[in-house]
Amino acid sequence: MSLTAHWFLPTYGDSRGLVGGGHGVTTRAAGAARPADLGYLAQIARAAETVGFEGALTPTGAWCEDAWLTTAMLAGESERLKFLVAFRPGVLSPTLAAQQAATFQRHSQGRLLLNVVTGGEPAEQRAYGDFLGKDDRYVRTGEFLDVVRRLWAGETVTRRGEQVHVESAALTRVPDPVPPIYFGGSSPKAGEVAAAHVDVYLTWGEPPAQVREKIEWVRGLAAAQGREVRFGIRLHVITRDTSDAAWAQAEQFLAGIPDEMIEKVQAGLSKSESEGQQRMRALHAGGRKTAADLEVAPNLWAGVGLVRGGAGTALVGSHTEVADRIQEYYDLGVTEFVLSGHPHLEEAYWVGEGVLPELARRGLWSHPAGTVDATPAAVPFAE
Template sequence: MSLTFHWFLPTNGDSRHVVGGGHGSPATASGRDRPPTVAYLSQIARAAEDLGFTGALTPTGAWCEDAWLTTAMVSQNTERLKFLVAFRPGFVSPTLAAQMASTFQRQSGGRLLLNVVTGGESHEQRAYGDFLDKDDRYRRTDEFLHVVKELWQGRTVDLEGDHLRVADARLTRLPDPVPEVYFGGSSPIAGRVAAKHVDVYLTWGEPPAAVAEKIAWIRRLAAEEGRTVRFGIRLHVITRDTSAQAWAEAHRLLDGFDQETVRSVQAGLARSESEGQRRMLALHGGGSRDSLEIHPNLWAGIGLVRGGAGTALVGSHEEVAERIKEYHALGIDEFVLSGYPHLEEAYWFGEGVLPRLRTEGLWAHPFREEAGQGTPPQAPLAGVGR
């Protein structure tokens, strides 16, 4: 199977420094040099499309712009790129969500992927009027996905669940194709929901041994449901012509972290209810500069000031390609990547790493090669090397 790569739309702002936010931590004001305008986000999306990324993840939360509205506007400035829209069940009815997804598919030409985010922070959920505890939010997600997927198949749904009720629900127009569902979660109840419903299970960038354990866990649960699941991983990337250049960039980012901000963000993240966030915090061990490389070329420095995905692949293009192959050998087929700033880093990865994977038969440009156009032309960004 050819590897699939997705990029990221920084709807909380972008910079040459790390912009924080997520899992209850606010977006850090320092370094938000590029506001998340439709024009700038469209520039990133067009670059990702040209370079060969299949899709782009748009996050959700109080710390960023709304994912549905933003991607609806950005999609009009691209042609083939898909949008992995992060969406929290429970804020709208499952019937309306199914209808929204169906409309998005028609208006975008079938370019929606749905990233279901249950929500790991009760205080943020309450700000949106959701007062369920964490386990009940996952039980509601279970009911929500049951209704949505039945509606997408053209069935009429009646459900009187513990958290959701619908009667005689149906869609007059079905999505074509049916959007694939992406989902992440490290708690036991999250694993059971994933096994029952999702197409792609996402993990954050933990060391390979931990990722292998997660894959085995979800595969076992999915087999008990009579299903199979694909696997993806969410990582940042810092890739350069040489390893020294890449690590110099990582250290530059680290030098830009204000220590008071680090202490404040870490204190906030320590209160998170998310098992995945707890695992991210455990990786950097308090933030000593010498302890942040937790596996060859896997750096936990991003997690000092950012909630959610907190690790980055750092190294030469060859080294980053080798780490991708290492994760692929475990069963990871999809990579959801990002880097600061997102426009330039997309070119570093797209022109430095993807051609190496293509040469080894592990990746093909999803838009050009299917049309028989062969190797895509190089269009380097000014000031960015290959």
């Protein structure tokens, strides 16, 4: 099986540094924040589509634009790119989510992927009116997905579960094709949900040995229920023509982070109920170091997690080195790679023109659009 590469849409803003964009901090004269307007996001979507990404993850949360609405508007700005829409079961009913997915599939010609986010930040959950505890949120996610899948199968559903209650729910039109469900979580309850309901289990970019453990864990849980699950990984990327140039960029990112911002962000992340978030924090231990000191496995850099929640690691290196690391995860069983980089427009081209062709040469990846003619035009008077 060849691997699938996805990109990311920064619906909170973008910049040339790790602390610009959604963090609202400009660090250099050439580091102005880029608003997450449709014009800029459409540039990223078209770039991702051109270089060969299958889809693009769009995040969810109070700190970014709504993923459903934004991607619905962007669908008309692209032809093939799929949209991995993140959403939280606690803020809409399963019937509405199933209906939205069916509508999206119909109008986008089947370009929807769904990333179900249970939620690990209590303050943000309460801001949306969700006051359930962590374990109950996972119970709700499982019941939610059960209802959604049954609706997509054309059933009329009545269910009175611990958290989800619906009566005589049905769809007038089911999605075609049914969108695959992506999901991540490191707690035991998360494993139960993944094994029972999801198509792709996502992990943040931990070192290979830890990723292997997660794959074996979820694969075993799924097998016990007679199911198979695919595996994906969420990583940032800093790739350049040479290793030195990539690490110089990582060092530049690090130099642009104010000490007080690290302290503030880490104080907030320390309150997270997400086990995955705490595993990210453990990789960098919350302190400033040189870029090289934050290399927690070959070419795996934990510097992003100093100032950003969620995925906090990046693959750093030459195009060949980054391809080596992707192949290493692929050999463990990871087939879907959700990548990003700063700025997202430029880094999409670095990855798409440097790393993806190297993976293609190894027989691990092929352009979703098929063979792409990359023959350069003849230049008059060049001979």
